[in-house]
Amino acid sequence: MKIPNISIPIVEIPLQKNIQLFLKREDLIHPQISGNKYWKLFYNINSYLDQNPEKPFVITFGGAFSNHIAATAALGKEYNLKTLGIIRGEELQHKWEENPTLKLAHQNGMDFRFVTREVYRDKETLTQILEKEFPDALVIPEGGSNENAVEGIQFMLTEETKSFDYLCTAVGTGGTIAGISKFAPENQKILGFKVVDDQSLYNKVLELSKRNNFELIEAHDGKYGKITDENIRFINDFKQNYGIQLDPIYTGKMMKKVFELIEGDHFPAGSKILTFHTGGLQGISGANELLKKQNRALIDIN
The missing domain is CATH 3.40.50.1100 (Rossmann fold)
Structure with a gap:
């Protein structure tokens, strides 16, 4: 970027x-990567790509209408990065295509994993599980807010x-x-x-x-x-x-x-x-x- x-x-x-x-x-x-979302993702993605990952893979979190989910998916498409969205609300699993934000994110190449609100709430544990499952992936917090952002x-x-x-x-x-x-x-x-x-x-x-x-x-x-x-x-x-x-x-x-x-x-x-x-x-x-x-x-x- x-x-x-x-x-x-x-x-x-x-x-x-x-x-x-x-x-x-x-x-x-x-x-599509508009406003503060562009700048929050800027350092996160660049510092990750500087490590030359073999198969770049970005994972992040959001709700059904998350601007951050939409922006991350669009960024993934533009820069040829695989993306995974951890979505709050298990009930969305079989009707996400009715949701304009998730539908657009999927069109931009993002895969989804739907979790219960209880599981989603404990993002520290969830992040540890994801980092163990995908050791080479970049896991960005909800809303993209961290030191790189x-x-x-x-x-x-x-x-x-x-x-x-x-x-x-x-x-x-x-x-x-x-x-x-x-x-x-x-x-x-x-x-x-x-x-x-x-x-x-x-x-x-x-x-x-x-x-x-x-x-x-x-x-x-x-x-x-x-x-x-x-x-x-x-x-x-x-x-x-x-x-x-x-x-x-x-x-x-x-x-x-x-x-x-x-x-x-x-x-x-x-x-x-x-x-x-x-x-x-x-x-x-x-x-x-x-x-x-x-x-x-x-x-x-x-």
Whole structure:
């Protein structure tokens, strides 16, 4: 993998307040390996390939609509790597073809192994079993968050990003904010918007970043993956007003919370805020299928 020789645009989101808000479009970096997933996988894959494995094989973990699973499968196809996804939920074993994320991942060459939620929860033991079964494989954690991922995230920061007072990102497994925290200049404030109700996240991020320069803000609406009607309205209004598609699990929730903080005068007047669009748009089709079954409003993708 090579660092893409492209300029990731930073676009302004015009506001009526004395605050400047911008969005860095990491979602545009690659059609399928988009946003932070590209950078999380970058060092993991390169350090593994530097070992010259005879038959490169990448194993990772994720749920039914995992952006990380989709990105790893796409990367495997592009770089001719065999991939295996350990998927949470044994009930998916005989109906995965009905799931748009898993169907796309399989089209990109990924094989699956479905495990119960109880087995999936103990990923440390599961990883040890996989490493013993496949000693030459690269096993990447859920969400790709490890020390190599943190090193890759540094490429989301550029000369342009140094001019901002605040750097904001959605937080799932913690790798992205850890990378931003580790490599950001000392004068910048790092805000992470938690889309999971995980009270251990702060310590996980601190362990990876080694810097106590970030704040975590709740933005999960009570549960990971929960999509409220307010969230849908915000995403659809945002697209209509600014022409930018947001996903409902990560960037959509972060931006909604950022707007709420701005309206509540959380940021000092004159602040310059940079938010990161971390991709995840592949999950919208699956989300809309679930919303349709619930007879609810859909996320606009037209």
